[in-house]
Amino acid sequence: MSRIEHYASRLAPNVAPINAIFIARHFNRVFGRRPRPPQDPEADYHDFLVDRMSRGSWSSTQLRCVDKEFAKLEASKLHPAIKAAETVAVIPIRGMSIDRFTEAMGPYLGRHFVAKPTHGSAATEFLDARPDLTKLYRAGRYNYFYSFRESQYAPLERKIIIEENIAEHGSDLRDFKFFCSFGRILFVQVDANRFIEHERILLSPPDFEPLNLTLGAFKPTTTWVRPKQFEALCHAAQDLSRPFDFVRVDLYEKAGQVFFGEFTFTPGAGMEPFSEPDFSRRLLSEIKARPDCPAR
Structure with a gap:
């Protein structure tokens, strides 16, 4: 994404027609075409993903599942036997200065914990391995909706979650x-x-x-x-x-x-291609196999 596009994305409202315009530009760079409606016979899995990104018809349960603080609670309801990394702390970061954030992170540094935004992807820092707190702070303040118009991220509160690191040293x-x-x-x-x-x-x-x-x-x-x-x-x-x-x-x-x-709900923002396009089309057919699937 160019700086101009990114700036425009930060200003543009979260509405389906505008989201579709931004997404189509990204999609064309990766796939060399515009997205198709999921109902199109030639549509594939990637078309399905970017369509749901632009429409933004997310349920309250889906939004809780996207937020890493609450996703564990939703998972335990659906599969009570599931384990999860223990949540050590959650730090709301909106309006917080970098100095205040660094101070808040102090008690957890040097311990076998990980820290990451609750409202986006990647940006994981290992707190026992010289973490980049400035990078984590910027990631925590960022609204991931701006990058690819993944609309589920737009309304989420911006927080940093600190969890036990379940991997061995x-x-x-x-x-x-x-x-x-x-x-x-x-x-x-x-x-x-x-x-x-x-x-x-x-x-x-x-x-x-x-x-x-x-x-x-x-x-x-x-x-x-x-x-x-x-x-x-x-x-x-x-x-x-x-x-x-x-x-x-x-x-x-x-x-x-x-x-x-x-x-x-939108892996890779729909922009990670398969090496075999036919697999992507078969995948959408399987998703649409259920009569109650909205993409039918």
């Missing part, structure tokens, strides 16, 4: 991302070494063997070993996704237990 947990529709697993994305040399593999149900395609620009994982708790991960993802026409459920496995990560 010096290690990185594999991230199991289940792409689901009404409790049905469409495919699974497994990410490893996310903060070192990011690797990714895609798995297809029902046998969950690796797919010969990629999503986004990440190094393919050369080895895949299914964890013993994979069935429990699948069961949790099914329960957590059951109320939603589409959601990505992020889970972790540690010491035989399943941990909740987050809910994502």
Whole structure:
């Protein structure tokens, strides 16, 4: 996004026709075309995602699920057995100066905690590893809606959440991302070494063997070993996704237990292409298979 576009995005209201204009510019850069309506026979999964981004017809439950402070509570309602990283503190950041923020973060520095915005993606800082508090402060004050017009982020309160780091010192947990529709697993994305040399593999149900395609620009994982708790991960993802026409459920496995990560309703802002476009079209067909799917 150019500086001019970003400035315009900050000024433009959150209404569907204007959102669609901004999104179409991003979409054209990635896919070389304008988005299609999800009802179009040629539409694919990416068209579906950017359509829901622009419309902004989010339920109160979906908005709570996007907010990382409340997502854990919603997850525990849907799957009571789910574990989650303990919330240590939540710091509302709107109107807070950098000096006041640095002071508020002081008691948590040097401890095995992570800190990140509750209202957006990425920007995770590890508090026992020389965190960049200025970067975290800026990320916390930023409204992620401005970047790609993902309308679910627009109304969220801006906060920093501090959680226990469930990974062991010096290690990185594999991230199991289940792409689901009404409790049905469409495919699974497994990410490893996310903060070192990011690797990714895609798995297809029902046998969950690796797919010969990629999503986004990440190094393919050369080895895949299914964890013993994979069935429990699948069961949790099914329960957590059951109320939603589409959601990505992020889970972790540690010491035989399943941990909740987050809910994502527009993965990659709809801008991460598959290496095989046909897969994207088949994916939308599966999402639209339910008679109550709004995209039909």
